[in-house]
Amino acid sequence: MQRFAEGFAVKQLIQILAFALPAVIAIATLEALVLALVMRRTYNWRAYLASLTDALGREYVVYTLLPLSLAQPLINLAWSHRLFTVPLNTAAAVVVLVILQDFSYYWFHRCSHRVRWFWATHAIHHSSNEFNLAASYRFGWTGRLSGVAVFYVPMIWLGFAPAPVFIAAGLGLLYQFWLHAEWIPKLGWLEYVLNTPSHHRVHHAANAEYLDRNYGGIFIVFDRLFGTFVAERDDVPCRYGLVTPLRSNNPIIIAFHEWAALGRDLWRAPSWRARLTCLIGPPGSPAAAPVAAHDPDRPVSAAAA
16 A cells, blocks of 8 residues: 555656646746846847757657666666665655755766766756746756766665655756746745755856855755855856856757867877866866866856756
8 A cells, every 4th residue: 555655646746747847938938028028128039949949859859769867777776786675655754855865966966067077968057148947947968878867876775766766856956947036036044944046046157256156956055064055145246157158049059069078178188097087077177178167176167057
């Protein structure tokens, strides 16, 4: 009976996530219309269409043609040799799942700024020079090819089944949708615990004062614990996008510009050691093309989700 209930809950959540993309696109379109027609703000409709193409291409073409991840063998191995089997039949177990998912997401996100292999995909999310709801679903088409799911393998090895882990990850990304809003102000005491639009504006900013900060997904506590938190300042307006702005709205260029740059740097590297540094070192490392930096970790990437 317990397994049936858990299986039913999983199916229900999968159905919710299946309808999530059309819903967020509709809400982002509504925001665009309000900003452009009611508030009379300049709105980049070409960037909107680029993000839309990115999302639809990923969901209905790439995921259809490429259903498996580079990390899938490790996921299978971890589940086959798990230490425990964690039943999700109590509220406490679900809370632990959510917290561990967000902890895993923090390190995935931080590494996506610090390891160029992962940055090649993540840079796409930061490529928009505008900060709005439409930018929230610009993730690129190479996430599964780059094996980003590997950051959730420890959870699976501990005993959390892969399906609930990745459903929790999907719900975590869905939570972040509303964070991509420039018009939502600071939210009082919630700023101390949750990731908010204000914190996420900092994350997407390319200013030196903000670069490579606020990696949290749902919570901001891990940034506070690990020294990567910075609060939004009234005297430093956010400049969104990459350190070197990407001016193209061509979805193909957006999807592959950083992979192309990585390939060029690997080709030009003078030694295999330099190539390895280029591949697993931070963007902007000596073996890589110059980008920009900041610390802790001496970050060198650009802004992202």
